[in-house]
Amino acid sequence: MEGTEAVDGEVSRKGWIDFHVHIFRMSGLASPVVRDLIEASNPQMGHGTGAEPPPGVGDEIVPFETMLAQLDAAGVERAVVLAQETPGIGINVPSDYVLEYCTQTDRLVPFVSLNIQTEHDYMGKLLSWAARGARGLKLYPSYQFIYPNDRRFYRCYELAEELGWPVVFHTGSSVFANSRLKYALPIHLDDVAADFPSLPVVLAHCGRPAWTAEATILARTHDKVYLEISGIPPHRLLEYLPDLPRISDKVIFGSDWPSTPAISRTVQGILELGLSPEVLANLFVDTASSLLGEVAAGGSSPLAGQGHSPAARA
Numbered sequence: 001m002e003g004t005e006a007v008d009g010e011v012s013r014k015g016w017i018d019f020h021v022h023i024f025r026m027s028g029l030a031s032p033v034v035r036d037l038i039e040a041s042n043p044q045m046g047h048g049t050g051a052e053p054p055p056g057v058g059d060e061i062v063p064f065e066t067m068l069a070q071l072d073a074a075g076v077e078r079a080v081v082l083a084q085e086t087p088g089i090g091i092n093v094p095s096d097y098v099l100e101y102c103t104q105t106d107r108l109v110p111f112v113s114l115n116i117q118t119e120h121d122y123m124g125k126l127l128s129w130a131a132r133g134a135r136g137l138k139l140y141p142s143y144q145f146i147y148p149n150d151r152r153f154y155r156c157y158e159l160a161e162e163l164g165w166p167v168v169f170h171t172g173s174s175v176f177a178n179s180r181l182k183y184a185l186p187i188h189l190d191d192v193a194a195d196f197p198s199l200p201v202v203l204a205h206c207g208r209p210a211w212t213a214e215a216t217i218l219a220r221t222h223d224k225v226y227l228e229i230s231g232i233p234p235h236r237l238l239e240y241l242p243d244l245p246r247i248s249d250k251v252i253f254g255s256d257w258p259s260t261p262a263i264s265r266t267v268q269g270i271l272e273l274g275l276s277p278e279v280l281a282n283l284f285v286d287t288a289s290s291l292l293g294e295v296a297a298g299g300s301s302p303l304a305g306q307g308h309s310p311a312a313r314a
């Protein structure tokens with residue numbers, strides 16, 4: 001355990017990682033749903049819900065300074081920023097934009113995204129993004145209307161495995177009316193985990209609200225399946241994941257900001273659950289840094305050499 005020990009009754013937040021934040025541009029949002037969510041959760045961001053930004057406000061919905069201020073206020077050191085190439089539901093956050101945005105600081109870790117049904121040179125894209133510093137892949141099966149165990153994804157998974165990338169999947173429900181839930185059920189990832197046993201498979205949202213037990217079974221069955229808790233209200237975390245104290249080395253903190261209120265509020269809500277320092281260390285630091293550290297096999301990560309030894313899971 002590192003980083004999260006009680007110091008004078010306070011929990012140290014050294015090395016904390018938020019594994020799930022977003023950036024958006026007005027020009028990439030054909031759907032008003034995200035704008036409405038951001039407006040409701042973070043009214044101070046002040047873009048309104050109109051189709052165009054107000055005069056004097058740029059295209060960028062999450063200015064860099066705003067992102068850093070969020071992390072600082074929450075005591076979070078680093079965040080994984082997720083691209084989202086899902087025009088089928090009216091959202092496009094290109095991988096190139098995320099990579100560029102994250103060059104501003106080593107506190108932001110870029111994860112790319114693509115649609116293999118429309119991107120014909122997707123292997124070339126993944127390799128070029130890897131060369132530019134991408135550290136993982138986020139896939140949105142329910143927004144792209146394809147099962148994650150579709151064999152067309154398998155070359156991506158092979159490459160991710162070679163690169164040491166975690167692959168994060170949206171699982172569970174969604175606020176987007178035209179998403180298709182059947183593609184987001186955790187059970188489809190059983191095939192992926194079985195066929196790629198050394199690929200870290202991360203279930204964003206843990207299959208909330210109705211499939212968290214299914215997600216937990218996957219995490220307990222497969223060594224490299226992890227649960228990421230973004231989108232679960234903190235006060236209901238133990239209701240959704242009653243096994244959290246026993247499998248905390250498989251569970252990762254994510255906030256989903258700015259579609260959720262301030263990261264500091266989400267963190268505070270989790271701290272109020274009274275989890276042990278060991279569970280908090282797993283949740284906020286150790287598991288996420290080991291997933292990112294695996295990328296360091298190639299040598300560029302500051303986390304190079306930090307091994308992860310999963311605690312025994314009863």
Ligand SMILES: [Zn+2]
Nearest residue numbers: 020022230256
């Ligand atoms: Zn999200």
